[in-house]
Amino acid sequence: MSQEEAKQNLEDIEKSNQVQNNIQQKDGEQQIQDGKQLSPEEELKLREKKAKKALNAKIYDLQKKLSRGIQVISQTEGKTPEELFSFKEATSNLFVLHFGIGEEVDYVTVKDYVNSVAGTHKLTVFPGLGYGYIQFDDVKKAEQTINSLERFEQIENCHYKEMTYEKKTRPTLFLYAHCKLTDICQNKNNDFPEASRKVDAPGLLFQEEFITQDYEKLIMEEIDKKEWNRLAKRKVQHYGYEFLYGINSINKDNKKDPIPDFLNNLMQTISKEVIKGEQPELDQLTINDYYPGDGIAPHFDTHSPFEEKIVIVSLNSGIVMSFKSYKNEEKHLFLPPRSILVLSGEVRYAWFHSIASRKVDKVEGDFNFRRRRVSLTFRTVQFKPCRCAYPFFCEDQGYDPVTMKKNNPLLPRDYHAKDDSTKVVAPKSEEEQKILDEVQQVITDGKPTNLEQKYVYEVYEKIAPHFSHTRYNPWPKIESFLKGLEPGSLVADIGCGNGKYLDCHNGDIYMIGTDRSENLISLARNRGEEIQVFSADCLKLPWVSSKFDNAISIAVIHHFSTPELRIHAINEILRILKVGGEALIYVWAFEQTEKSFSEQDVFVPWNLQNKYEDEKVVKGEIKPNTDIQINEAKQSVVYKRYYHVFKKGELEELISRIPNCKINDSYYDHANWVVKIEKTSE
Numbered sequence: 001m002s003q004e005e006a007k008q009n010l011e012d013i014e015k016s017n018q019v020q021n022n023i024q025q026k027d028g029e030q031q032i033q034d035g036k037q038l039s040p041e042e043e044l045k046l047r048e049k050k051a052k053k054a055l056n057a058k059i060y061d062l063q064k065k066l067s068r069g070i071q072v073i074s075q076t077e078g079k080t081p082e083e084l085f086s087f088k089e090a091t092s093n094l095f096v097l098h099f100g101i102g103e104e105v106d107y108v109t110v111k112d113y114v115n116s117v118a119g120t121h122k123l124t125v126f127p128g129l130g131y132g133y134i135q136f137d138d139v140k141k142a143e144q145t146i147n148s149l150e151r152f153e154q155i156e157n158c159h160y161k162e163m164t165y166e167k168k169t170r171p172t173l174f175l176y177a178h179c180k181l182t183d184i185c186q187n188k189n190n191d192f193p194e195a196s197r198k199v200d201a202p203g204l205l206f207q208e209e210f211i212t213q214d215y216e217k218l219i220m221e222e223i224d225k226k227e228w229n230r231l232a233k234r235k236v237q238h239y240g241y242e243f244l245y246g247i248n249s250i251n252k253d254n255k256k257d258p259i260p261d262f263l264n265n266l267m268q269t270i271s272k273e274v275i276k277g278e279q280p281e282l283d284q285l286t287i288n289d290y291y292p293g294d295g296i297a298p299h300f301d302t303h304s305p306f307e308e309k310i311v312i313v314s315l316n317s318g319i320v321m322s323f324k325s326y327k328n329e330e331k332h333l334f335l336p337p338r339s340i341l342v343l344s345g346e347v348r349y350a351w352f353h354s355i356a357s358r359k360v361d362k363v364e365g366d367f368n369f370r371r372r373r374v375s376l377t378f379r380t381v382q383f384k385p386c387r388c389a390y391p392f393f394c395e396d397q398g399y400d401p402v403t404m405k406k407n408n409p410l411l412p413r414d415y416h417a418k419d420d421s422t423k424v425v426a427p428k429s430e431e432e433q434k435i436l437d438e439v440q441q442v443i444t445d446g447k448p449t450n451l452e453q454k455y456v457y458e459v460y461e462k463i464a465p466h467f468s469h470t471r472y473n474p475w476p477k478i479e480s481f482l483k484g485l486e487p488g489s490l491v492a493d494i495g496c497g498n499g500k501y502l503d504c505h506n507g508d509i510y511m512i513g514t515d516r517s518e519n520l521i522s523l524a525r526n527r528g529e530e531i532q533v534f535s536a537d538c539l540k541l542p543w544v545s546s547k548f549d550n551a552i553s554i555a556v557i558h559h560f561s562t563p564e565l566r567i568h569a570i571n572e573i574l575r576i577l578k579v580g581g582e583a584l585i586y587v588w589a590f591e592q593t594e595k596s597f598s599e600q601d602v603f604v605p606w607n608l609q610n611k612y613e614d615e616k617v618v619k620g621e622i623k624p625n626t627d628i629q630i631n632e633a634k635q636s637v638v639y640k641r642y643y644h645v646f647k648k649g650e651l652e653e654l655i656s657r658i659p660n661c662k663i664n665d666s667y668y669d670h671a672n673w674v675v676k677i678e679k680t681s682e
C-alpha cells in the first residue's frame with residue numbers, strides 16, 4: 001500500500017468513525033511528541049494507531065448496544081431473541097433499538113428517517129421503553145431500510161444509523177422482527193386505548209378548528225399574563241364565580257373577576273352556535289393548564305351548580321378525553337387544539353369524563369405526543385334546582401356526592417379505575433365489609449340474611465295459597481318468549497312460584513322450575529304430572545354448569561337487598577346456561593304507574609284474607625315471626641314483603657358488571673324492567 005493509499009484508507013476509517021474532527025483539531029499537538037517534531041511517517045502511524053483505537057472502541061460500543069438492546073427487549077417481552085427477531089431472513093417488520101425512551105423526539109427522528117428511505121410505514125413506540133416496532137406493507141421496504149444503514153462486518157446483524165435526537169447523537173439499530181406487533185408489549189407501557197377524532201355519545205357535540213390559529217395565539221398570550229393558582233396536579237384560573245374544589249361547586253355569593261374581554265369573540269360565537277338561548281349565557285370559566293403527564297381524574301361536573309351545557313375549548317396541544325357511561329361503555333375522543341366540545345344530556349349528567357395522566361396518546365393509528373395544553377371550560381351558573389333525567393347522579397334529586405360510591409347502585413366498584421395516576425384502591429368501610437361478609441355467608445352457607453328470611457321467604461311461605469290464587473294469567477311477552485324457543489330446549493324457571501309459566505308453552509320445550517317456597521312448589525306440583533319442580537335457593541342452584549338452553553327469572557331478583565346478592569343471583573342463572581343461551585329477567589320498576597314508591601327499598605303490604613290465615617293469628621292469639629297488622633275492616637292480616645324496585649337502567653348497569661354476558665334486549669313490560677341476556681363465555 002502506498003503512503004497515499006494508506007493515508008486515504010486511514011481517512012476513510014476516521015470518517016466512518018466520525019472521529020476525524022477530534023483528531024484534526026488535535027493535529028497541532030500531535031505533531032509534537034515528547035518535545036520533538038514528528039516525521040510525516042511517524043505522524044501517519046500515530047494517527048493510524050489512534051484511529052484504530054477509536055474504531056475498536058466504536059465496534060465495542062455498538063456490539064454492546066446491540067446485545068444490550070436484544071437483552072432488554074427479550075427481558076421486557078419475556079421471549080427468546082429467536083422468537084422476537086429474524087436474524088437470517090428479511091421480514092416486513094423491523095425492531096428499532098433507538099435507546100431513547102419513546103418520546104416525541106425519538107418517534108419523529110426515526111419516522112422521518114424511515115420515511116426518507118422507504119416511505120410509508122407505521123411506527124409504534126412504547127413510552128418509557130427504549131425500542132419501537134416498524135410495520136411495512138411490503139418486505140422490500142424493510143429491506144430498503146436495512147440496506148440504507150451503516151454496518152460493521154465484524155458484528156453480525158449490526159445495522160445502524162447515527163441519528164441526531166435534538167442535540168444528542170445516538171447510533172440507532174434496526175433488526176428484522178420475527179414476531180407480530182400484537183405479540184409484544186401487551187398490557188405494558190402501551191396499554192392504553194386508542195382514541196378517535198369522532199365519537200358518538202348521547203349529548204356530545206364536537207367540532208375541530210372552532211377558532212383560528214391567530215386567535216388561539218392571542219388567547220394563550222393573554223392567559224399567561226394572568227395569575228395561575230396551583231393545584232396538586234395542574235394550574236388553574238377561575239373567572240365568574242369562585243370554584244370550590246372538594247365539593248366541586250361554586251360559591252354563588254362570591255363573584256370573582258368577570259370572564260376577560262379577550263374572550264368576547266369566542267363567547268359570542270358560542271352563544272350563537274351552541275347556547276342558542278337554550279340556557280342563560282355562560283358566566284363561569286375555568287382555565288386548566290396541563291403539561292405532558294398531567295391529567296384529570298374521572299368525574300362528572302356536579303349537576304346543581306351549573307346549567308346543562310358545558311363547553312370546553314382546547315388550546316395549544318391535543319389531548320385525549322375519555323368518557324365512561326354508567327353502563328361501562330367507554331369512548332376516547334381526541335381533542336385537537338382549537339376544537340370545541342359541548343357536553344349536554346346524558347353525557348353531561350351521567351357519564352364520567354377524564355384525561356389520563358400520560359405524555360402520549362394513540363389517535364387513529366398514530367401517536368399524539370402531548371405538549372402544554374390549556375383548556376377553557378365555560379359553564380352557566382344555575383340558580384334553580386337541577387331536574388335532569390338522571391336522578392342517580394343528581395345531588396338535587398337525592399344523590400350524595402360524598403357517599404355516592406357506597407350508595408349509588410349504578411356505580412361499579414372500579415368506577416374510578418383506568419387512569420393510573422388517579423387509581424386508588426379504596427379500603428372497604430366497615431359497613432361495606434359487613435355487607436360483603438354477609439353476602440359471602442349467604443352464598444357459601446345458603447343462610448339468608450335476616451331481611452330476606454323475614455320479609456321474603458317467610459312471607460311467601462305464609463301467603464302462598466292466596467298469592468297463587470291471584471297469579472294465573474301468564475303475561476303475553478313471557479309466554480311468547482317461551483313459545484319462540486327452539487324445540488327441544490331445556491329451560492329453567494328460577495323462582496317459578498305457582499308454576500304458571502311451566503305449562504304455558506307449546507309443549508316442545510322442557511321446563512324445570514324451582515322456588516325457595518315449599519308451599520308454592522306444592523301448588524305448582526298440583527298443576528299436573530308433567531310439571532317438574534323442586535324447591536331450591538336461586539343463589540345456589542343445584543345444577544351443574546352450562547346445561548340449560550334458556551332460563552326465566554320473573555319477579556325474583558328485586559327481593560334481594562344488596563347489589564351483590566342481585567348480581568350473584570344473575571351469575572347463578574348465567575352459570576347454568578350454555579354459552580349462547582339466553583335468559584329473560586323481570587324486576588319491578590320504580591317508575592311504574594300501578595304503584596308509587598317514595599324510595600327504592602320498600603316494604604310492600606300483602607293483605608292476606610282471613611280465610612287463608614290461621615284463626616289464632618286473626619284473633620291476635622299468636623304472632624308470626626314477622627311484622628303483621630290486623631286489618632279488621634278488610635278482614636285481612638297485612639304482611640310486608642321486601643322489594644328493591646329498580647330504576648330505569650339499573651338492571652342493565654348491574655349486568656354490565658358481569659363479564660361473561662351481553663344484553664340482547666331490554667324493555668318495560670307490566671310494571672317491570674326487563675332484560676334478555678346472553679351468556680357469552682364460560
Ligand SMILES: O=C(O)CCC(=O)C(=O)O
Pocket residue numbers: 286288296301312353375377
Ligand atoms: O380540561 C378539560 O378539558 C376538562 C376540564 C374538566 O373536566 C373540568 O374542569 O371539570
Ligand SMILES: [Fe+2]
Pocket residue numbers: 299300301353
Ligand atoms: Fe369536567
